[in-house]
Amino acid sequence: MTADTRPARTASPSGSAAPATALVLGGGALGVSIATHLARSGAKVTLATSGDLCDGASGRSLSWLNSAGDRTPAYHALRVLGVDRYRTLFAADPSRDWLRFTGGLWWDAEEATHARHAGEVARGYDSQLLTREDVAHTFPGLAPEAAAEESIHNPGEGWVSLPHLIEHLAAELRERGGVIETKLGACSLLVKNGRAVGIRDASGAEHRADAVVVACGAGTSAVMGEAGVDIPDGSPLAMLVTTEPAAVEAPVLNTPRAAVRPNPGGTFCVDHDWYVDQIVEHEDGRCTIDESVVTELLAEASHLLSGDTTLTAAHWACGRKPIPADGEPVLGTVGQLPGCYVAFTHSGATLALVAGELITHEVMTGIRHPLLEAFSPDRFGG
Ligand SMILES: Cc1cc2nc3c(=O)[nH]c(=O)nc-3n(C[C@H](O)[C@H](O)[C@H](O)COP(=O)(O)OP(=O)(O)OC[C@H]3O[C@@H](n4cnc5c(N)ncnc54)[C@H](O)[C@@H]3O)c2cc1C
Numbered sequence: 001m002t003a004d005t006r007p008a009r010t011a012s013p014s015g016s017a018a019p020a021t022a023l024v025l026g027g028g029a030l031g032v033s034i035a036t037h038l039a040r041s042g043a044k045v046t047l048a049t050s051g052d053l054c055d056g057a058s059g060r061s062l063s064w065l066n067s068a069g070d071r072t073p074a075y076h077a078l079r080v081l082g083v084d085r086y087r088t089l090f091a092a093d094p095s096r097d098w099l100r101f102t103g104g105l106w107w108d109a110e111e112a113t114h115a116r117h118a119g120e121v122a123r124g125y126d127s128q129l130l131t132r133e134d135v136a137h138t139f140p141g142l143a144p145e146a147a148a149e150e151s152i153h154n155p156g157e158g159w160v161s162l163p164h165l166i167e168h169l170a171a172e173l174r175e176r177g178g179v180i181e182t183k184l185g186a187c188s189l190l191v192k193n194g195r196a197v198g199i200r201d202a203s204g205a206e207h208r209a210d211a212v213v214v215a216c217g218a219g220t221s222a223v224m225g226e227a228g229v230d231i232p233d234g235s236p237l238a239m240l241v242t243t244e245p246a247a248v249e250a251p252v253l254n255t256p257r258a259a260v261r262p263n264p265g266g267t268f269c270v271d272h273d274w275y276v277d278q279i280v281e282h283e284d285g286r287c288t289i290d291e292s293v294v295t296e297l298l299a300e301a302s303h304l305l306s307g308d309t310t311l312t313a314a315h316w317a318c319g320r321k322p323i324p325a326d327g328e329p330v331l332g333t334v335g336q337l338p339g340c341y342v343a344f345t346h347s348g349a350t351l352a353l354v355a356g357e358l359i360t361h362e363v364m365t366g367i368r369h370p371l372l373e374a375f376s377p378d379r380f381g382g
Contacts, residue, residue, distance in 0.1 A: 017366070018042075018043075018363075018364045018365070018366070019043060019209070019210030019211040019363060019364070020043065020044060020210055021043065021044045021045075021046075021208075021209040021210045021211070022035075022038045022043040022044070022045050022046075022209055022210065022211045022212070022213065022363060023045075023046045023047075023048060023198055023199060023207060023208075023209035023211070023212050023213070024038070024045065024046070024047045024048070024212075024213045024215060025048050025049070025187055025189075025199055025212065025213065025214050025215065025216055025223065026049055026056075026214065026215035026216040026217060026219075026220075026343075027047065027049030027050075027051070027052065027053040027054065027055065027056070027166075027180075027182065028054065028056045028057060028058035028162075028166070028215065028217050028348070029054075029058040029061075029162045029165060029166060029348055029349060029352040030058075030215040030217075030343045030345070030348050030351075030352055030355055030356070031047060031049065031213070031215035031216075031343070032047065032053065032165075032166045032169045032170055032173065033169055033352045033353055033355065033356030034213050034215055034343060034355070034356045034359050034360065035047040035169075035173050035178055035180075035213075035356075036169040036170075036172050036173045036176075036178070036356065037356040037357050037359075037360035038213075038360050038363060038364070039172075039173050039176035039177065039178045040176065040360075041360050041364045042364075043211075043363070043364065044177065045173065045176075045177075045178040045179070046178070046179045046180075046181060046207060046209065047170075047173065047178060047179070047180045047181065048181045048184055048187060048199055048201070048207060049180075049181070049182055049184065050183075050184055050185055050186050050187065050202070050219075051182065051183060052182050052183070053166055053167075053170060053180070053182065054162065054163050054166045056216075056217040056218070056219075056319070056322075057217050057218065057238075057319065057320065057321055057322050057348070058162040058163070058166060058217075058348070058349075059162070059163060059317065060238070060239070060240040060317040060318075060319060061162050061240060061269075061348075061349050062159075062240060062259055062261055062269055062271050062349075063159055063160050063161065063162050063261070063269075063349035063350075064104060064157065064158075064159050064252045064254070064259070064261055064349070064350075065082070065083050065086050065101075065157055065158045065159055065160060065349065065350050066079070066083065066104055066154065066157045066252075066350060067079035067080045067082075067083065067125060067350070068104065068106060068116075068120065068125065068127075068152075068154055068157065068254075069116060069119075069120075070116070070119050071123075072328065072374070073123075074371075074373075074374035074375070075328060075329065075374075076123055076125075077371065078329070078351060078354065078371060078375075079347060079350050079351065080125075081354045081371070082347075082350040082351045082352070082353065082354045082355075083156065083157070083158070083350060084354075085353035085354045085357065086099060086158065086160060086353060087101070089353065090158075096164075097264045097265075098160060098161040098164030098165065098168075098264050099158070099159075099160045099161075099164075099165070100158055100159060100262065101156070101157070101158035102157075102158060102159065102250075102251040102252060102262060103153060103154060103155040103156070103157055103158075103251045103252070104153070104154040104157035104158075104251055104252040104253075104254065105130075105135070105139065105142075105147075105151050105152070105153055105154075105251050105252070105253050105254070106151065106152045106154070106253075106254040106255075107147060107148035107150070107151040107152065107254075107255055107256075108148070108255075108256055109148075109256075110148070110149065110150065113129075113148065113150055113151070113152060114129075114150075116152060117129055117152050120152070120154070125154070126154060126155055126156045127152055127153075127154055128152070128153045128154075128155070129150050129151070129152060129153075130150065130151045130152075130153045131149065131150060132144055132145075132147050132148070132149055132150075132151075134153075135147045135151055135153075138153070139249075139250065139251060140249075140306065141248040141249040141250045141305060141306050142250060142253075142304060142305060142306055143303065143304060143305055143306050144306075146255075146303050146304045147304075157251075157252060158252070159252050159261045159262065159263075160349060161263055161264055162349055162352075164264065165352070181207070184201035184202060184203075185201055185202020185203065186202055186219075187199045187200060187201045187202065187223070188200050188223060188226050188227070189212065189214070189223060189224075189226065189227040189337075189340065190206055190207075190208070190212075191227055191228075191337065194337070194338070195337070195338045195339045196211075196212040196227070196334075196337050196338070196339035196340035197209070197212075197339060198212060199212065210339065211339055211340075211341065211363045212339060212340050212341070213340075213341040213342070213343060213359060213363065214340065214341070214342050214343070214344075215342075215343040215344070216344075217235075217320070217322040217344070217348075218233065218235035218319075218320035218321070218322045220233070220322070220330075220342060220343075220344035221233035221344070224334075224342065224377075227337060227340070228336075228337075229334055229336060229337055229340075229377065230380050230381065231324065231330055231342065231344060231377055231380055232324065232325030232326070232380060233323075233324065233325060234323045234324060234325035234326070234327065235320040235321055235322050235323050236273075236276060236320070236321055236323065237276050237279040237281060237287060237318060237319070237320060237321070238271065238273070238276065238279075238318065238319065238320070238321035239271060239275065239276075239279060239287075239289055239293075239294075239316055239317065239318040240269055240270070240271045240316065240317055241269070241270045241271065241294055241297060241298060241313050241315075241316040242263060242267055242268070242269050242270075242313070242314050242315055242316070243263075243267050243268045243269075243270065243298065243301075243311040243312060243313060243314055244267065244311075244312045244313075244314045245265055245266035245267050246266060246267070246268060246305070246309050246310075246311055247266065247309075248305050248306060248307065248309050249262070250262060250268070250304075250305060253304055255304060257272060257274065257300040258270055258271075258272050258297060258300040258301040258303075258304060259271050259272055260301045260304060260305075267314065268301070268311060270297055270298060270301045270311070271297075272297060272300075275289065275293045275296075275297065278290060278293050279318045287318035287319050287320075288318060289316070289318050294313050294316050295313075298311045298312065298313060321346070322344060322345065322346065322348060323345075323346040324344055324345065324346070327346065328374070328375060329344070329345035329346070329347075329351065329355070329375040330342050330343075330344040330345065330375060330376075330377050331343055331344075331345065331351075331355055331358070331359060331372050331375040331376075331377075332358070332359060332362050332368060332369065332372040332375060332376055332377065333362050333368055333376070333377070333378075334377045334378070335376070335377075335378040336378065341359055341362060341363055342377045343355055343359055345375075358371055358372050359372075
């Protein structure tokens with residue numbers, strides 16, 4: 001972005017103008033994080049969203065904080081920094097029950113486990129192979145017979161409850177003078193003379209700002225497409241089940257039939273992908289699934305836990321899991337639409353804090369952040 005693409009306000013390190021006002025569209029973890037980071041940087045921020053805060057994927061996320069598995073080097077680096085920013089938040093108040101570093105345990109068929117472990121070790125990711133006996137010793141809350149002969153233990157991983165994180169950041173945003181506008185209906189970008197100058201809400205009302213950040217999760221592609229910017233969408237359907245409290249402790253578990261993470265109040269969140277084709281998306285956008293699938297998923301999850309633990313569902317929710325079509329994050333300045341920035345990514349729980357920080361850097365300085373170069377929205381062309 002160059003100086004002539006933004007209105008002159010205050011000086012920035014690039015010598016260009018920093019926007020005085022910023023509007024962030026989308027009330028999920030990314031939108032709220034970006035808005036809060038912008039407010040910390042001195043911008044006058046409005047967060048605008050169609051319904052309530054946290055009504056999208058962030059309200060139904062496993063939110064395992066990790067950079068496990070096979071990634072491009074740039075994506076791996078960003079995710080490691082994502083976990084790092086949560087460590088900073090954790091250190092500020094280790095008593096928070098919604099952000100914990102319990103470590104993660106992963107297993108699959110032997111060959112897949114060994115290949116994944118080797119890749120993680122090669123990248124310097126903390127990855128240890130545990131035998132079934134090691135698992136029994138380290139994690140008494142798990143049923144040792146359910147574990148594979150060998151598992152990968154990633155002791156540096158953790159989890160966050162995004163509804164709690166969003167509440168926490170939204171409180172800071174308000175304290176810093178930010179405004180949160182909810183229930184605006186589906187909004188679109190307001191473009192004047194080839195520049196993003198704000199949004200138009202569902203009632204037709206215009207909300208103007210010097211900089212606009214689109215963080216609409218699985219709705220991002222549609223919002224940007226309407227403004228003539230192609231950001232292909234690959235968001236699949238997904239479901240998250242939240243359980244009633246259970247008297248057992250566990251790390252984050254990723255296993256062939258169930259992924260499980262602890263949640264505040266002694267409850268658990270459970271998901272997987274084997275049932276995705278059984279989720280029905282209705283014309284009005286609502287998604288449903290047969291209750292028998294929920295029961296089956298919780299039986300798989302219960303099987304992983306020690307004693308006679310039987311997990312029961314408190315509630316479950318289905319919807320789109322935001323993923324750009326090429327699988328890589330889309331973060332930062334939109335070259336073809338001055339004044340506009342995008343945040344659309346898989347692993348948005350892990351990336352929420354660091355993405356908020358780096359996008360704020362781009363908005364406030366006018367300089368593309370080197371760590372976001374690989375994730376530029378401009379990579380899709382026109
Ligand atoms: C089942 C599941 C498991 C997951 N597991 C993990 C994990 O283990 N680790 C990890 O890091 N990530 C995980 N994720 C991904 C992560 O949760 C998401 O990437 C993240 O929550 C996305 O946040 P967001 O703010 O981009 O989108 P969302 O939370 O979807 O928020 C988008 C917001 O934009 C609003 N909006 C949409 N369109 C418009 C419009 N036109 N006008 C106004 N407002 C609009 C929506 O109402 C919503 O408030 C998982 C996701 C799911 C669903």
